Amino acid sequence: MKNSLFKKSALASIAVAVTLACGSAAAEMKIVSKGMGGEVNPPLAPLPPIPEVMDNKNTPEKIELGKILFFDPRVGGDASVSCASCHDPAQGWAWAEDFSRGYPGTVHWRNSQTVVNSQYMKKQFWAGGASSGMNQARSAAKGGVAGNGEDDLMEVRLALIPEYKKRFKDVFGDEWPLIRNVWRAMASFETTLISDNTPLDAYLKGDKSALSDQQKKGMKLFNGKANCIECHNGPLATDERYYNIGVPAAARWDEDGMAQITFRFEQYAKGVTEDMYRHIKDDAGFYYRSKNKWDKGKFRTPGLRYIAYTAPYMHNGAFYTLEEVIDFYNRGGVDEEGNTTSFPQNKSKLIKPLGLSDEEKEDLLAFLEAFSGDEIEIEKPKLPDYAPLFTKAELMEAKK
Numbered sequence: 001m002k003n004s005l006f007k008k009s010a011l012a013s014i015a016v017a018v019t020l021a022c023g024s025a026a027a028e029m030k031i032v033s034k035g036m037g038g039e040v041n042p043p044l045a046p047l048p049p050i051p052e053v054m055d056n057k058n059t060p061e062k063i064e065l066g067k068i069l070f071f072d073p074r075v076g077g078d079a080s081v082s083c084a085s086c087h088d089p090a091q092g093w094a095w096a097e098d099f100s101r102g103y104p105g106t107v108h109w110r111n112s113q114t115v116v117n118s119q120y121m122k123k124q125f126w127a128g129g130a131s132s133g134m135n136q137a138r139s140a141a142k143g144g145v146a147g148n149g150e151d152d153l154m155e156v157r158l159a160l161i162p163e164y165k166k167r168f169k170d171v172f173g174d175e176w177p178l179i180r181n182v183w184r185a186m187a188s189f190e191t192t193l194i195s196d197n198t199p200l201d202a203y204l205k206g207d208k209s210a211l212s213d214q215q216k217k218g219m220k221l222f223n224g225k226a227n228c229i230e231c232h233n234g235p236l237a238t239d240e241r242y243y244n245i246g247v248p249a250a251a252r253w254d255e256d257g258m259a260q261i262t263f264r265f266e267q268y269a270k271g272v273t274e275d276m277y278r279h280i281k282d283d284a285g286f287y288y289r290s291k292n293k294w295d296k297g298k299f300r301t302p303g304l305r306y307i308a309y310t311a312p313y314m315h316n317g318a319f320y321t322l323e324e325v326i327d328f329y330n331r332g333g334v335d336e337e338g339n340t341t342s343f344p345q346n347k348s349k350l351i352k353p354l355g356l357s358d359e360e361k362e363d364l365l366a367f368l369e370a371f372s373g374d375e376i377e378i379e380k381p382k383l384p385d386y387a388p389l390f391t392k393a394e395l396m397e398a399k400k
C-alpha cells in the first residue's frame with residue numbers, strides 16, 4: 001500500500017494521518033482521518049460478531065419463536081400486518097417505496113429501514129427514537145401507523161394458539177404468553193439478520209483481490225476527497241450521530257392527502273406545539289426528541305451495509321438510486337431541481353460541493369456496491385393455528 005492512498009484533502013475538515021504501511025490490511029486499517037472537532041474518525045472495518053444483549057440472551061428456541069412472531073400479523077391491530085409486511089425479505093427486509101406502506105387506512109411517513117444489521121445500532125429508527133431492539137419492536141407493533149396493536153388483544157390471541165403457549169413456556173417459563181416477551185423474542189431473531197460477507201469485509205481482512213481497481217479508487221475517494229468517512233465510519237459505516245445533510249421535503253406531501261394525514265398525526269403524537277402541528281411542512285427528525293430548534297432536519301447516519309437491496313434511500317426515500325445519492329452529495333446536499341432541506345440553518349457544514357468528475361462518481365458508486373454481500377433469504381415460518389382454550393368436554397366438566 002502506498003502512503004499516497006489518502007491524499008491530503010482539499011476539505012479542511014479532513015486531516016489525514018497516514019500510517020506508513022507495509023501492505024497488510026492491518027496497517028491499512030490504522031489509517032485515520034480527523035473530524036472537525038479534531039477527533040479521530042474510526043476507519044471502515046470488518047463487521048465484528050454482534051454483542052450479546054445482557055438482559056436478553058439468545059437461545060436457538062428464542063430466536064425461532066421470534067422469527068415466527070416477526071411474520072405473524074396477529075401481533076398487530078387487525079391481524080393483517082406483521083413486521084415482515086413492511087420489512088419484506090424480498091425488498092431488502094424493508095419496503096421498496098419512498099414512504100413505507102402503513103397500517104391499513106394510512107401510509108407511513110418515513111422510509112422503511114432494513115432490519116438487517118439493525119441490532120448493532122445503539123439507538124433505532126431514523127431519529128434514534130428507540131433505545132433497544134425490544135423497545136423498538138414494542139413501538140412498531142403498537143404505533144398507530146405501523147402495527148396499531150393493543151397489548152391485551154395481542155396477548156390473548158397468542159394464548160389461544162397452543163403452539164405459542166408451549167413455546168413461550170419453554171423459552172420464558174410463561175404460563176400464559178406475556179406480551180413483553182414477544183418483543184424480547186423478536187429482538188433476538190433480529191440479531192441473526194447480519195450481513196458481513198461483503199467484498200469490503202473480505203478486502204479489509206486481507207484479500208486484496210476482493211475489490212476491483214475501480215472500487216479501490218472509490219474507496220480512496222470515500223476516505224478522502226468525497227469525505228464520506230466523516231460520518232459513515234467504523235464497521236457499520238455509521239457514527240450513529242445526527243445530521244441535517246440537506247435532504248429536501250418529500251415530494252409526496254404535495255400531492256398525497258393520505259401522506260399528509262399521517263404527517264400531521266405524527267406531529268401530534270410527538271408532542272409539538274399546536275402551531276407546529278398545524279403549520280410545519282417537513283419532518284423535523286431529531287428535533288422531536290430534543291425539542292431543540294437546532295436539531296430540526298437531523299437524522300441518524302444510516303449504515304451503508306446491505307444498501308444494494310434497500311432502495312429508495314434517505315428518511316423519506318427521496319432518492320431511488322445510489323447514482324442520485326452521489327449526485328446529491330456532489331452538489332453539496334441539493335437535489336437535481338435545486339431543492340435542499342426545509343431547515344437550511346441546521347445543514348451540516350460538512351456537506352458541501354465535492355467537485356467529483358464523472359469518472360470519480362462512477363468509482364465511488366462501484367465502491368458503495370462493495371458494502372453489500374449476498375441477499376439474506378430465509379424460509380418463511382408456518383404460522384401456528386388458533387385452538388379453543390377449552391374443549392367442549394372440559395367446559396361440560398367445569399359446569400358440574
Ligand code: HEC
Nearest residue numbers: 083086100102103111112113118124125126137140141146
Ligand atoms: C407499517 C409498516 C411497518 C411495520 C408493520 C413495522 N415496521 Fe419497522 N419500520 C418501519 C418504518 C417506516 C421504519 C422507520 C420509522 C422511523 O424511523 O420513524 C421502521 C424501522 C424499524 C427498525 C429500525 C432499524 C434501524 O436501523 O434503526 C426496526 C429494527 C424495525 N423497524 C423492526 C420492526 C419490527 C420488529 C416490527 C414488528 C413488530 C416492525 N418493524 C413493524 C415500518 C414498519
Ligand code: HEC
Nearest residue numbers: 226228230231243247299300301302313314315329348350
Ligand atoms: C455529515 C455527515 C455525512 C456525510 C459527510 C455523508 N453522509 Fe451519507 N448520510 C448521512 C445522514 C445523516 C444520512 C441520512 C439523511 C436523511 O435521511 O435525511 C445519510 C444517508 C446516506 C445514504 C442513504 C442510506 C439509506 O439507507 O437510505 C447513502 C447511500 C449515503 N449517505 C452515502 C454517503 C456517501 C457516498 C457520502 C460521501 C459522498 C456520504 N454519505 C457523506 C450523513 C453523512
